[in-house]
Amino acid sequence: MFNAITLSSARTVCGYTQEEAARHCGVSPIIIEKYEKDCTDMPINLACKISRLYDISLDDLYIGKAE
Template structure:
């Protein structure tokens, strides 16, 4: 719908003649007629006055389509929120993996010192890792590290495409 058709429709819906509209805007009836025929366009001040007079947005007045506010458009934040969440989860998993590895090392040394005090011991720390539940902690740490690294690298690979 053109501006002229829009103006004519709005004017008629509000029960105004071209002369009455012209008087309210402070222009000639011929000016309103030219606008409705799309032979001329009003200046920006008149567009603003018409928009206020008929209580429509300038966008709706000029295009004939209802005004769409910013909320009706997809937001870029929504598109990147999945990537951001993936990065945060990846970083947390890497951190958890590192903490588990450090704790496993301390636990193995601590178990070795306890066995030394009781009189039974193994020759090195790796034997403790195989004979005690510390190996499960190391396995969890490895899974956390690998998953976290994968999640951190994955968004970068998708951006290259």
Template sequence: MSLRSARVNAGLTIKEAAKIIGIHHETLSKYEKDSSDIPMSLLNKLSNLYQIPTDYIFLGNRYELIRTIESKRNKQPA
């Protein structure tokens, strides 16, 4: 799951989540778009806030995740 979907599933706006973990909402937005360079300490805070294991969080570029999902969909038999 992406960081954005984890936040939305937790029922938080980007500003609410950023305030709780002590970062600017634009910083969180940046990591939601590309989490490949997210600090482990921040990832752990987000994991705790969103109540999901870090292993469940996709780390990488949002568009890379979308391409991966679409590729898997296209390979499924009709």
């Protein structure tokens, strides 16, 4: 069974800080922090930017509240 990766884990694996990821996605670091905690209502355009930045399929990202 496949386990999806959280936004925070994907960012860390790619070597980005929240600030760097925010800059690449055109949002504030607080937005990245917010969606790393709970991405259930993340806009699809931001999800697409993040998946491209982290080079990971949207299907492989965990969508929900971080544990």
